[in-house]
Amino acid sequence: MSINKAHSLALITLATLCAPTTFAAEKNQLTIVADFYPTMIRNFNPYLATNLRTTTDFIYEPLVVFNQMHGNKPVMRLAKNYYMSDDLKQVTFEIRDGVKWSDGTPFTADDVVYSFQLIHDKPELDPKSMDRWIKSIHQQDNKVIFELTEANSNLPFEIASIPIVPKHIWKDIEKPELFTNENPVGSGPFTEIDTFTPQLYVQCRNPNYWDNDNLEVDCLRVPQIANNDQLLNKIIKSELDWTSAFIPDVDALYVARNPNHKYWYPAASTQSFMMNFKTPHPGNNEAINNLDFRRALSMAIDRQKIIDVAFYGNGIVNDYASGLGKGLEFWADKDIYNQYKGFNTYNIDNAKALLAKAGFKDIDGDGYVETPTGKKIEIAIQSPTGWTDFNNTVQLGVEQLQIAGIDVKAKTSDFAVYNQAMTNGTYDMASDPYRYWNSAYHSRYQEGTSMPRFAMHFFKNADLDQLLDNFYKTANQDEQMVIAHKIQKIIAENQITIPVMSGVDVYQFNESRYTGWWSTENPKGRPLAWAGVPERLLHVLDLKPKA
Numbered sequence: 001m002s003i004n005k006a007h008s009l010a011l012i013t014l015a016t017l018c019a020p021t022t023f024a025a026e027k028n029q030l031t032i033v034a035d036f037y038p039t040m041i042r043n044f045n046p047y048l049a050t051n052l053r054t055t056t057d058f059i060y061e062p063l064v065v066f067n068q069m070h071g072n073k074p075v076m077r078l079a080k081n082y083y084m085s086d087d088l089k090q091v092t093f094e095i096r097d098g099v100k101w102s103d104g105t106p107f108t109a110d111d112v113v114y115s116f117q118l119i120h121d122k123p124e125l126d127p128k129s130m131d132r133w134i135k136s137i138h139q140q141d142n143k144v145i146f147e148l149t150e151a152n153s154n155l156p157f158e159i160a161s162i163p164i165v166p167k168h169i170w171k172d173i174e175k176p177e178l179f180t181n182e183n184p185v186g187s188g189p190f191t192e193i194d195t196f197t198p199q200l201y202v203q204c205r206n207p208n209y210w211d212n213d214n215l216e217v218d219c220l221r222v223p224q225i226a227n228n229d230q231l232l233n234k235i236i237k238s239e240l241d242w243t244s245a246f247i248p249d250v251d252a253l254y255v256a257r258n259p260n261h262k263y264w265y266p267a268a269s270t271q272s273f274m275m276n277f278k279t280p281h282p283g284n285n286e287a288i289n290n291l292d293f294r295r296a297l298s299m300a301i302d303r304q305k306i307i308d309v310a311f312y313g314n315g316i317v318n319d320y321a322s323g324l325g326k327g328l329e330f331w332a333d334k335d336i337y338n339q340y341k342g343f344n345t346y347n348i349d350n351a352k353a354l355l356a357k358a359g360f361k362d363i364d365g366d367g368y369v370e371t372p373t374g375k376k377i378e379i380a381i382q383s384p385t386g387w388t389d390f391n392n393t394v395q396l397g398v399e400q401l402q403i404a405g406i407d408v409k410a411k412t413s414d415f416a417v418y419n420q421a422m423t424n425g426t427y428d429m430a431s432d433p434y435r436y437w438n439s440a441y442h443s444r445y446q447e448g449t450s451m452p453r454f455a456m457h458f459f460k461n462a463d464l465d466q467l468l469d470n471f472y473k474t475a476n477q478d479e480q481m482v483i484a485h486k487i488q489k490i491i492a493e494n495q496i497t498i499p500v501m502s503g504v505d506v507y508q509f510n511e512s513r514y515t516g517w518w519s520t521e522n523p524k525g526r527p528l529a530w531a532g533v534p535e536r537l538l539h540v541l542d543l544k545p546k547a
Contacts, residue, residue, distance in 0.1 A: 027204065027205075027218035028218050028219070028513075028545040029217075029219040030219070030221065030241055030242065030514070030540070030543070031220070031221040031222065031223060031239075031240065031241065032220045032221070032242070032529055033231065034052065034222065034531060035053050036227060037224050037226065038226050039199075040052060040201065040222075040224050041180075041198075042180060042182045042193075042196050042201075043180040043182075044059055044180070044182065044193075045180055045181040046059070046163035046165065047118075047119065047125035047126075048177075049127070052201070053531040054190065054203055054220055054222060054531075055163075055184075055531070056163055057534050057537045058190045058220065058540075059184050059186035059188050059190065059191050060163040060164060060165065060184075060186050060188055061077050061078055061164075061186075061188035062077050062078065062160050063078045063079040063082070063093055063112070063160045063164065064076055064077060064078075064093075064156065065077055065160070065534045065535060065537060066157050066534075067524075067525045067526075067535055067538070068525075068526060068535070069526050072157065074156075076096070077537070078096055078107065078187060079093040079094060079095060079096060080094050080095070080096040081093075081094040082094065082156050084153070084156065084475075087151060088148075088151035088472075088473065088475060089150065089151050090145065090146065090147055090148060091146040091148065091159060092144070092145045093143065093144045093156075093159070094143050095108065095109045095112065095144065096210065097142070098210060100208040100210065101166045101168075101185050101186065101187060101208065102184075102185050102191035102192070102206045102207065102208055103166075103185045104208055105166065105168055107166075107187055109140075109141070109142055109143060109144045110139060110167055112139075113139050113144060114165075114167035114170070115163065115167075115170075116134065116146075116162065117137070118165070118170065118176060119162065120134075122176055124177050125177060126162075128158060128161065128162070129444070130158065130159075132444065133148055133152060133155055133158065134146055134147070134148060134149070135148060150469075150473065151472070151474075152473065153474065153475040154472045155472075160534075164187065166185050187206075187209075188206060188209070188537070189206055189211070189215050189541075190204060190205060190206065190219065190220050191205075191206040191209075192204040192205065192206065194219065198224060199223065199224045200221070200224060202219050202220070202222070203220045203221075203222065204218060204219040204220075205219065215540075215541060216545060217514075217540055217543050227386055228245075228386050228388055231243070231245055232247065232253075235247065235254060236253060236257055238258050238260070238261070238510060238512065240510060241509065241513055242507075242508075242517075243507070244505070244506055244528045244530055245508065246311075246388055246389045247506070247508065248312055248388075249312055250263055250312070260512040261510055262508065262517070262519065263506075263508040263509070264509075264519045264520050264527060265314055265505065265506055265507065266504060266505050266507075266527070267316075267326065267504060267505075268502070268504050268505040269502075269503060270318055270325050270499050270500075270501070271390075271393075271500050271501050271502075271503045272497040272498055272499045273297070273381070273429055273430070274429065274430045274431075274457050274497050274498075275288045275297075275428075275429050275457060275496075275497065275498070276288065276422075276428055276430075276456070276457060277289060277457055277459045279426070279428045280425075281378070281428065282375050283375030283378065284377055284378065284428050286371040286372075286375055287360070287371055287377050288428070288429075290372075291494065292354050292357065293358060294494075294495040294498070295343040296351040296360075296404065297351075297401065297406070298321075298344050298495060298498045299345065299350050299351035299354070300351040300400050300401050300403070301346060301400055301401075301498060302346045302396075303319070304317055304346070305396060305400075306392075306393050306396050306397070306501065307501050310389050310393045310396060311389055311501070314506070315501040315502060315503050316502045317501060318499040318501050318502045319341050319344040319345055319499070320332065320337055320341075320492075320499060321336075321341070321343060321344050321495060322336065322337070322340075322487075322488035322489075323440075323491065323497055323499040325499065325502035326502045331481065332488065333484075333485040333488050333489070336485065336488050336489050339492070340492040340493065351404045352404055352405060355369055355404070359371075360405075362405060366407075368402075368405055368407035369406060377407055378407050378409075379406065379408045379428040380408070380409055380410075380411040380428050381394045381397060381410055381411065381430065382413065382418055382421065382427050382428075382430045383410075383411075383412055383418070383430065383431045384412065384413065384414065384418045384419075385412045385414055385415070385418075386415075391410070391412055393500065394410045394411075395410050397431070408429075423456065431500075439455060440455055441455065441459070441464055441468060441487075441491065441496070442455065442464075442468045442469075443455075443460040443465055446458050457496060457497060459496045461490055463490060464487065464490045467486050467487045470483050471483045471484065471487070505526060505527065507528060509527075512546075514543045514544060514545055514546065515544050515546060516543045516544050517542075524542065525538060525539065
């Protein structure tokens with residue numbers, strides 16, 4: 001079962017539970033499973049990674065939602081407009097008039113300034129390290145003006161991802177890094193915590209929501225679901241309205257059971273094997289830091305078999321050494337693609353030959369190669385417990401790499417343990433969805449405790465860092481294309497990761513209780529409901545309960 005990702009994968013399910021109650025009769029409810037929880041702890045602090053995953057977007061609305069499926073088209077929310085200076089070193093957001101917090105207090109530009117001052121004062125609340133981009137912030141009537149440390153055309157997108165909290169509440173919180181915010185005051189559509197137990201909570205309509213006229217869903221109902229088996233049991237019984245779940249043989253198991261069961265799988269990001277360039281295990285470290293070894297690993301992976309078996313055919317082979325794949329083919333340099341395609345194409349004989357040429361030999365006769373200096377290679381490939389498709393990907397990868405003469409094994413663990421191993425740099429390899437490019441390859445993201453998983457390969461290259469910086473110093477697409485090709489060259493020639501497939505956003509919906517679903521015929525945006533996909537707010541606004 002995949003839980004995403006953007007930047008982590010969270011599995012989302014929106015549904016209506018069946019038990020009739022007085023409350024249910026009065027208000028329509030969607031059930032959202034934003035993550036797997038052994039138990040749920042009441043935490044609605046939008047700055048903490050431990051928050052319940054209906055916190056961002058639904059309690060704390062963004063300034064702007066950038067619709068990635070439609071070229072990052074901006075949809076104005078708490079801001080009514082934004083613009084950049086000609087030199088791309090200043091961003092101005094104009095705050096929407098008449099917005100109120102859920103307690104009736106006016107929402108103002110001062111709340112925006114306060115929120116960014118908060119994450120400046122408490123950098124542990126700022127996983128994106130915005131201080132490196134923002135030199136200063138000031139307020140001018142209803143405008144918030146961000147002075148930037150350097151030109152960056154991507155900053156409106158990054159700024160809009162930071163939650164805005166009410167100054168009149170948070171200014172009195174002594175330790176916001178420990179604040180669980182059990183009774184939140186928010187700006188989004190669902191701010192009222194009507195019910196909360198470790199097994200279920202109900203999050204209902206904000207009485208002062210500025211866009212209430214366009215909101216027809218009354219409540220989100222969030223049950224505690226611990227694992228994939230529990231989730232699948234509810235899906236096939238038609239208890240769920242909106243899921244982003246990996247369902248094996250979705251046509252037979254889901255669609256065939258009910259004419260209201262539908263799905264749409266739009267193209268998504270790259271999924272890769274990631275290697276840890278600073279793994280503490282000496283033999284593994286020597287191997288992974290050898291380019292020929294990395295290329296041999298890549299050639300030993302049968303990508304199509306992984307797609308067919310682990311993902312039931314839902315995916316496209318990614319043989320781009322740069323990792324871009326079909327989903328981002330617009331930016332690809334065809335010459336670079338063709339030059340390195342062979343190293344990203346399944347060829348077990350070539351993989352074995354390259355290992356031998358690079359000095360990797362089976363010294364002790366156990367069937368597995370040692371490093372050129374004679375060190376033992378014992379690589380563990382990790383994936384989170386419950387991510388069934390990724391667990392299967394790892395198992396298939398293990399079998400394929402063992403055939404090539406490489407001693408590897410599968411390792412599963414709870415997501416927190418999985419992520420901690422990546423943060424600490426103690427793992428060997430991992431199967432993970434991947435983002436491109438900045439947060440995946442810039443070395444600045446490899447420091448601290450809240451860095452994105454995508455950068456935890458710990459590969460560093462000063463030229464690559466500079467190119468990634470330069471990409472956003474221009475808004476001219478032709479100039480960006482030249483830079484993009486140079487970025488690809490460095491990533492491809494170093495085989496930093498092992499791209500496997502261009503995935504799909506798995507998304508199923510049940511039309512029996514609600515209409516307005518995004519679909520192939522109604523492709524308004526990314527249809528996922530997990531945290532990190534702010535378009536989920538726009539999706540909920542399109543849903544209407546059936547009479």
